[in-house]
Amino acid sequence: MTMRNRPRAGVVALAAVALTATVLTGPARASGDTAAGAAGHQNTQAAIEAAVAAGVPGVSAEARDSAGVWKSAVGVGNRATGAPRGKSDRFRTGSITDTFVATVLLQMEAERKLSLDDPVERYLPGVVGGNGNDGGAITVRQLLNHTSGLFDYLADVSYYQTYTMGDSFLAHRYDTLTAQQRLQVAFSHAPLFQPGARHAFSHTNDLLAALIVQKVAGRPYEDEVRRRIIGPLELKATSNPGTSSELPRPSSRGYSKLFYDTQPDRIDDVTDLNGSQNWGDGDIISSAHDLNLFYRALMGGKLLPAQQLKELKTTVVNPDLPITSYGLGVEKLTLGCGDIWYHDGGVVGSLTLAAFTEDGRHQLTFNYNGDWDASGIVPILNAEFCGQPSTSG
Secondary structure (H helix, E strand, C coil): CCCCCCCCCCHHHHHHHHCCHHHHCCCCCCCCCCCCHHHCCHHHHHHHHHHHHCCCCEEEEEEEECCEEEEEEEEECCCCCCCECCCCCEEECHHHHHHHHHHHHHHHHHCCCCCCCCEHHHHCCCCCEECCEECCCCEHHHHHCCCCCCCCHHHCHHHHHHHHCHHHHHHHCCCCCCHHHHHHHHCCCCCCCCCCCCCCCCHHHHHHHHHHHHHHHCCCHHHHHHHHHHCCCCCCCCECCCCCCCCCCCECCCEECCCCCCCCCCCEECCCCCHHHHCCCCCCEEEHHHHHHHHHHHHCCCCCCHHHHHHHCCCEECCCCCCEEECCCCEEEEECCEEEEEEEEEECCEEEEEEECCCCCCEEEEEECECCCCCCHHHHHHHHHHCCCCCCC
């Protein structure tokens, strides 16, 4: 099944919708360190290999549990040279950036530099407006749990076709875009619903959240993420690209089916992409190793006080996929063996998922260097957290 990085229902949502409900169920057993860890991750390895056999170019993965650290790399990292994927590859994390931003805002709340229940207008006066959009009626918290109702700029047909599809992507991949340009696209549309009425993911929310970090800190949001998270945790593979279009090494090439409607078998190398096009809501570059360190520290209470960690894990149901619910920069997914937490991210040429138990002690992060098929993702999660053997169709 062909799956491109469409306006985001989420990588997990794409995977779940593509599969029958039975994939999400399995033997009732507790998720955590005792599942796949004791078995040496054989089921996870098999599920990753199955995803590559089904057409994903390559997968880079790392798991952590009570048994230690397990790494895997399967498939090709460069289709032109045949070079394999690397276990330490760096990649574009997409919307996983949101967790970094949410963490910084929660830290600022703990320091009484802001309140998540303040209106957006207090920090970004005049930014959210027009066509019924009202920054005075939306709180910072509603940005983070995606209950603002704001239109997702990436769902604008003209924007999406220009910057993610076909010859237009190839022509515009090196363009530098500002946050204001993307917000202008969002606010040319009326809100989807009244603030607080329901959950619906919107990249617009995360872009505004990054701008609030920047306004409160008085410095670029990237500097604040580096000062508060990347530096203290020594995340040596994690960075913000600015306007650079290149991936730092070690890394693999990223691939996309830009012309899937007319040339479904065509695969393009889309590795180079100006980082400004995802600034604030999807620009962070990292590795499976660093993302595991980050989420382990976050869920283990090393980055947030108890009150803010509780807020982070307070979720609202996703009505489009009731097996998931959304907190503040993290999500919860119900598998057949119980609940896990996660965040996913997709940009052109890359799909990433970081999953972890609530205490952060059992983790799995993996990246696809192709963006068109997410159907293998839930089987990988079931294999790692439920010990469920992979099945190939």
